[in-house]
Amino acid sequence: PLEAKRVAAKIDLETALEECTVSLYHFLNNRFADSLAALKPRKNTSMYHAVGYSSILLMQAAMTFDPKDMDAAMTSLKDALHVCQRFRKKTGLMESLANFWYGQQNETLTEEEMHAEICCAEVLMQKAALTFLDESIIGFIKGGMGMRNSYQIYKYCQDMENVLTDEEKQKRTHVHFRGGVSMGIGSFNLMLSLFPARVLRLMEFLGFSGNRELGLAELRAGASSNNLRSILSTMTMLMFHLYITVILGTGDGNLTECEGLLKPYAERFPNGALMLFFTGRIAVLKGNFTFVS
Ligand SMILES: *[C@@H]1O[C@H](CO)[C@@H](O)[C@H](O)[C@H]1NC(C)=O
Ligand SMILES: *[C@@H]1O[C@H](CO)[C@@H](O)[C@H](O)[C@H]1NC(C)=O
Ligand SMILES: *[C@@H]1O[C@H](CO)[C@@H](O)[C@H](O)[C@H]1NC(C)=O
Ligand SMILES: *[C@@H]1O[C@H](CO)[C@@H](O)[C@H](O)[C@H]1NC(C)=O
Numbered sequence: 001p002l003e004a005k006r007v008a009a010k011i012d013l014e015t016a017l018e019e020c021t022v023s024l025y026h027f028l029n030n031r032f033a034d035s036l037a038a039l040k041p042r043k044n045t046s047m048y049h050a051v052g053y054s055s056i057l058l059m060q061a062a063m064t065f066d067p068k069d070m071d072a073a074m075t076s077l078k079d080a081l082h083v084c085q086r087f088r089k090k091t092g093l094m095e096s097l098a099n100f101w102y103g104q105q106n107e108t109l110t111e112e113e114m115h116a117e118i119c120c121a122e123v124l125m126q127k128a129a130l131t132f133l134d135e136s137i138i139g140f141i142k143g144g145m146g147m148r149n150s151y152q153i154y155k156y157c158q159d160m161e162n163v164l165t166d167e168e169k170q171k172r173t174h175v176h177f178r179g180g181v182s183m184g185i186g187s188f189n190l191m192l193s194l195f196p197a198r199v200l201r202l203m204e205f206l207g208f209s210g211n212r213e214l215g216l217a218e219l220r221a222g223a224s225s226n227n228l229r230s231i232l233s234t235m236t237m238l239m240f241h242l243y244i245t246v247i248l249g250t251g252d253g254n255l256t257e258c259e260g261l262l263k264p265y266a267e268r269f270p271n272g273a274l275m276l277f278f279t280g281r282i283a284v285l286k287g288n289f290t291f292v293s
Helices: 002-008 013-028 032-042 049-065 067-087 093-102 111-131 137-162 176-190 195-203 212-224 232-246 255-268 272-286
Strands: none
Touching: 013 032, 013 049, 013 111, 032 049, 032 067, 049 067, 049 111, 067 111, 111 137, 111 176, 137 176, 176 212, 176 232, 212 232, 232 255, 255 272
16 A cells, blocks of 8 residues: 555656656667556656557557557557646636637746647657558548647647747756657658658648758757657657668668667667667668678
8 A cells, every 4th residue: 555655646757757768778678568567557647657658559559560459559548648638737718718819828838737748749649640550531530630739739849949948948857848849840840741742732731841851950959969759859760761761762861870870779778679670770771781591
């Protein structure tokens, strides 16, 4: 009972981020079960634990395509969204009306509320991605709407980031918020820049932005600052340079940059499945391999 009470107690943002970083290291060291076990006790009460937990289940579902895994991932994403919503700033009816009339006011959110926004955007993006895998027309439309919701929250977070005072940027947890904005804005720009020009113009009309250079620059910033989501920014760039440019035949993947991005992780987690995967891919693209018979 004492243990349960300790677990149920609310933890602050900084502690949550520390615990999730430890869990991430387990994950990168192939200790997937430990990683999940570290997140599970707080996944109903801490937004970062909830997001981490559902991200791992989503990755599992994306690798196996097993309907059971997909259901489990969807359930945990829905739970995570509920947890994140609880931490968001509540906007009253009058405020909503004022926002409607005068446009978005310069609302001030607490640090925790800002993190709740970014976590919500992330969960919505993941949920939309999983919905796309459903491969039905309804899934496609629902996924598209989810993506749009997610993108709008990221834009909102970016606007907030741009007007923050220096004092607020000094907070120790802030680097993780900034990293989340970079990861989201960067991924969306990069992803949309892959659409054909005509489709892209339509998407831009709908309020999206698909600027490849801007996307890469944001992801670079997210990957190089030391935050919880650096690895996600790094992996997105590696996927782009090592797979997407190859599939599209544009051939402008920058292998030098990839090696630089991967190096710190490969040194720290030499046996990590993800690192071995990308190291192997770089070697293949460089033609630096020998067949073992
Ligand atoms: C979290 O909530 C779900 C259902 O809402 C429940 O089944 C589960 O036991 C809870 N987990 C913890 C660790 O409280
Ligand atoms: C907007 O910010 C300014 C100063 O930063 C403040 O004086 C003003 O009251 C704020 N407006 C709202 C609606 O919060
Ligand atoms: C590839 O990346 C490296 C390091 O980031 C950079 O110095 C170089 O200019 C890039 N090359 C191209 C063709 O963009
Ligand atoms: C080729 O791979 C080997 C290890 O398999 C490595 O030592 C060597 O540096 C690589 N060469 C280049 C040009 O990357």
